[in-house]
Amino acid sequence: METTRDAVSPLTEVGHDRIGICVDTCHLATSFEDPHTALDALTEAGARVVKSQLSAALHAEHPRLPEVREALAAFAEPRFLHQTRTLTAPGPADLPGHPGLRGTDDLDEALTGHALPDTAPWRAHFHVPLHAAPAAPLTSTLPVLEAALTRLVGGPHPLTRHLEVETYTWQALPPELRPRGRAQLTDGIAAELTLARDLLTDLGLKELP
Numbered sequence: 001m002e003t004t005r006d007a008v009s010p011l012t013e014v015g016h017d018r019i020g021i022c023v024d025t026c027h028l029a030t031s032f033e034d035p036h037t038a039l040d041a042l043t044e045a046g047a048r049v050v051k052s053q054l055s056a057a058l059h060a061e062h063p064r065l066p067e068v069r070e071a072l073a074a075f076a077e078p079r080f081l082h083q084t085r086t087l088t089a090p091g092p093a094d095l096p097g098h099p100g101l102r103g104t105d106d107l108d109e110a111l112t113g114h115a116l117p118d119t120a121p122w123r124a125h126f127h128v129p130l131h132a133a134p135a136a137p138l139t140s141t142l143p144v145l146e147a148a149l150t151r152l153v154g155g156p157h158p159l160t161r162h163l164e165v166e167t168y169t170w171q172a173l174p175p176e177l178r179p180r181g182r183a184q185l186t187d188g189i190a191a192e193l194t195l196a197r198d199l200l201t202d203l204g205l206k207e208l209p
Contacts (some may be wrong), residue, residue, distance in 0.1 A: 002098060003031045004038040011047040020048030024166070025148045026055035029141035031101065032127045035148035039159060049159045052152055053166040054196055055127045055139040058082075064118040068137045069111055074174040075126050075134075076107040083125040084199050085112035088117045127169045131191040132177075146199060154203040165196050 001007045007021045021042065028035060042049060058075060060068050063086075076080065084107050090099035102117065106108040107124045116122065123141060133140040151158045170179055170188065177187040201207065 001140040002101075003033055004028070004042055006097070006167060008042065008045045008047050012045055017048065018050075019136045020050035022051040022053060023049050023055040023152070023160075024055060025145040026053070026057045026125060026127055026141070026166075027058045028148060029059075029144035030085050030123045032085060032123065033146060039148065039151045042091055043144050049152065051161050051162040051164065052148070053164050054130065054145055054149070055166045056130055056133075056142045056145055058126045058128060059139045059141050060124075060137070061139070062137065062186065063116075063122040065137065071125065071138050072107060072122070073097060073111055075124065075153065075169065077112060077172050080169065081105055081125075082107040084122055085124075086115065086116050086118075086120050086122050088120055126171075126172075127167045129167055129170070129188055129192055130165065131195045132188070133186050134177075150203060153200065154207065161198070163200075165192050167192060169191070189207075 001021075004021065004023065011019065011021060023039070025035070028038060039049070051105050058072070060072055063072070072142050083103055083105060084102060085103040087100055088102055093102055095101050095103055107126070110116045110122065110124070128134055128140045130140075130142060130145070133142065153163070167189075170185060180189050197207070
């Protein structure tokens, strides 16, 4: 599904309480969805959020600048597809059914030629570690994750009880950012889980004894 809106119709047609949507906050951010709007729409449609994967995407505020494109190119690697999206005025090149949303299947494609307009921010589906945003001029979409968590579990009744920190791209990071050995990888995973725990406790959740 490109967006949560795409999931509403098939989920409501199935209408089974054990079938729902997994909200991946990296995908949510990459498609420039507002977390509150998206999750409210799912709730109003009766589409259950059965799980949320907590992840952050790459954000490039000024993709036209050479230094930004150079920084993005360091994350373009062959192992995974890193779908890249931008918002622009509606036109014939938009993704089907999503006016104003344009995209490429991979970051390499976005950086080559004029596949994407570069006058508005780009977001690339690259799961960056939650606790370690990329260096300037890039950032991560951690604020989108935080907003989604507020709606998912910050109210009197959680929309889901299944949260998963999902970063699988440790060895796909630029070489200077990759963990060197199991100890560094373990430390990185622990730092991500600690950040996720802190976000949840900030929302009023309590740790089990």
